[in-house]
Amino acid sequence: MIAFENVAYNYGGGELLSEVSIRLAPGSFHFLTGPSGAGKTTFLKLAYAELLPTAGHVTVFDRDVRSLTRDDVAMVRRRVGVVHQDVQFLDHLPLAANVALPLTVAGRDGHMQDLTDLLGWVGLGKLADALPASLSGGERQRGALARAIIMGPDVILADEPTGNLDWEMSVRLLTLLVELNKMGKTILIATHDLNLIRQTKSLVAARVLRIRNRRIQLAGADL
Amino acid sequence: MTLRRRLAAMILPDRQADRVVPPSGPTAWLTTFTAAAMTFLAVFALALSLASGRLADRWAGALAGTATIRIAAPVDQMAVQTAAVLDILKTTPGIASARAMTDDEQRALLAPWFGPDLPLEALPIPRLVELTEDADGFDSEGLRQRLLAEAPGAVLDDHTRWQRPLAVGASRLNLLGTLSMALIAAIMAAMITLAANASLAANAQVIRVLRLVGAQDDYIAAAFVRRFTLRALMGSAIGAIAGTIGIALLPPVDEAGGFLTGLGFTGFGWLLPLALPPIAAAVALLATRAAAFRKLRELT
Ligand SMILES: Nc1ncnc2c1ncn2[C@@H]1O[C@H](COP(=O)(O)OP(=O)(O)O)[C@@H](O)[C@H]1O
Ligand SMILES: [Mg+2]
Numbered sequence: 001m002i003a004f005e006n007v008a009y010n011y012g013g014g015e016l017l018s019e020v021s022i023r024l025a026p027g028s029f030h031f032l033t034g035p036s037g038a039g040k041t042t043f044l045k046l047a048y049a050e051l052l053p054t055a056g057h058v059t060v061f062d063r064d065v066r067s068l069t070r071d072d073v074a075m076v077r078r079r080v081g082v083v084h085q086d087v088q089f090l091d092h093l094p095l096a097a098n099v100a101l102p103l104t105v106a107g108r109d110g111h112m113q114d115l116t117d118l119l120g121w122v123g124l125g126k127l128a129d130a131l132p133a134s135l136s137g138g139e140r141q142r143g144a145l146a147r148a149i150i151m152g153p154d155v156i157l158a159d160e161p162t163g164n165l166d167w168e169m170s171v172r173l174l175t176l177l178v179e180l181n182k183m184g185k186t187i188l189i190a191t192h193d194l195n196l197i198r199q200t201k202s203l204v205a206a207r208v209l210r211i212r213n214r215r216i217q218l219a220g221a222d223l
Numbered sequence: 224m225t226l227r228r229r230l231a232a233m234i235l236p237d238r239q240a241d242r243v244v245p246p247s248g249p250t251a252w253l254t255t256f257t258a259a260a261m262t263f264l265a266v267f268a269l270a271l272s273l274a275s276g277r278l279a280d281r282w283a284g285a286l287a288g289t290a291t292i293r294i295a296a297p298v299d300q301m302a303v304q305t306a307a308v309l310d311i312l313k314t315t316p317g318i319a320s321a322r323a324m325t326d327d328e329q330r331a332l333l334a335p336w337f338g339p340d341l342p343l344e345a346l347p348i349p350r351l352v353e354l355t356e357d358a359d360g361f362d363s364e365g366l367r368q369r370l371l372a373e374a375p376g377a378v379l380d381d382h383t384r385w386q387r388p389l390a391v392g393a394s395r396l397n398l399l400g401t402l403s404m405a406l407i408a409a410i411m412a413a414m415i416t417l418a419a420n421a422s423l424a425a426n427a428q429v430i431r432v433l434r435l436v437g438a439q440d441d442y443i444a445a446a447f448v449r450r451f452t453l454r455a456l457m458g459s460a461i462g463a464i465a466g467t468i469g470i471a472l473l474p475p476v477d478e479a480g481g482f483l484t485g486l487g488f489t490g491f492g493w494l495l496p497l498a499l500p501p502i503a504a505a506v507a508l509l510a511t512r513a514a515a516f517r518k519l520r521e522l523t
Contacts, residue, residue, distance in 0.1 A: 105438035
């Protein structure tokens with residue numbers, strides 16, 4: 001689905017990531033950990049073609065991201081659901097319209113039943129008409145997850161999706177992601193919360209990637 | 224994307240796209256106002272252009288008339304000088320044809336004053352030579368010099384020629400009117416570009432979110448294009464109506480006389496201001512679209 005081959009990246013200063021070679025196989029479940037500032041968000045941005053690698057190759061759905069036109073990138077965004085670290089909604093539209101936004105911009109409006117089901121599934125059924133500004137952190141995170149999956153993407157990338165949630169809410173959200181993985185979706189979650197990873201390991205066969213010294217390596221049993 | 228779909232996306236953007244960009248901020252009125260004011264001015268430029276065009280045509284038409292050469296000579300030299308004048312005219316560039324009037328024609332010309340039985344042969348009546356110039360016109364000063372040398376009794380009378388500078392002036396005025404309209408269109412494009420840029424910048428965050436959820440540039444641009452095109456169309460319609468009323472309220476030609484009051488429309492010309500709002504809309508569409516694509520590349 002998504003493959004990194006000897007990828008390096010820097011924001012113009014020193015190298016942030018280097019020699020990164022990773023393949024996200026269909027149906028796999030990965031965690032990406034590392035201290036704050038290690039480059040987790042940067043890695044995800046490379047994976048959904050928001051950034052282009054400064055060296056090496058990133059391949060998304062068998063296409064090198066460097067060869068993608070702006071329209072191609074838009075198409076990639078429709079097939080890769082992303083839960084962003086700083087969840088952003090359109091503040092003038094109610095939650096339901098925000099969750100349906102990927103459908104709207106793709107000209108595929110009108111699956112209202114699906115939308116209602118989805119909002120119910122993430123526990124936001126009663127908040128469909130609420131404006132984003134009135135939502136709590138956890139509600140925003142779940143809204144973002146709903147928006148990320150409404151197009152039925154093959155891959156879901158979540159950047160600290162439990163960042164400002166309490167433990168109970170974190171586990172609930174993670175359970176949703178595990179369910180999605182059981183439906184066959186490829187999942188990658190960036191988080192620095194090791195407890196959460198341990199909690200999840202009993203539910204799903206997840207692999208843990210760790211950023212250390214600019215490299216990404218598979219973490220062993222030392223978690 | 225096919226060309227047809229591309230055009231459709233440009234001209235008839237999705238109504239949904241309208242909703243995803245929040246209702247506009249303080250610069251919204253700027254486009255409507257600019258389009259109204261500029262179209263108001265354009266109506267006058269258009270009227271000026273049309274009126275001076277008519278004037279130029281009329282004066283240029285008058286120029287195409289004839290000039291005359293009057294030959295006053297003793298009766299015995301008359302035939303020689305007339306032949307000499309015709310020879311000179313034959314070799315003068317810019318003269319299409321020349322012809323000496325017959326006795327009958329001259330008698331007819333003089334009849335109103337002297338009656339039909341004028342004994343032309345016995346009187347020292349000047350002979351008239353009528354000439355027609357071609358489109359380029361002839362050099363009247365040069366012709367005068369040659370006549371003076373070779374047929375001293377001949378006098379060139381080119382009284383219609385004083386209108387030539389007026390005809391030139393009128394066609395310059397016509398050009399200025401056209402140029403003014405082009406400048407008005409350019410100013411409008413510039414103002415709308417500024418307003419569109421302000422609106423795009425104010426909505427930078429919205430644009431980023433839309434790109435992140437998979438919106439194509441065409442889709443996002445359409446939301447802005449639709450808005451600005453409609454505003455320009457509306458403003459321009461107001462300006463066109465106001466301008467046309469202004470022209471209609473000018474005093475009529477016969478009342479004030481002269482050249483300036485010829486400023487106005489005639490016949491179907493009154494329908495021409497109707498063409499301005501669609502032109503303004505097209506200018507707004509192109510300006511906003513260009514601004515949107517530039518900003519989109521800059522933002523994401
Ligand atoms: N747009 C940017 N320009 C310059 N530096 C950046 C930019 N974004 C992130 N960084 C820097 O890159 C490093 C990694 O950031 P990030 O990928 O967000 O890390 P993480 O998500 O693991 O906390 C940080 O030091 C951050 O300051
Ligand atoms: Mg981060």
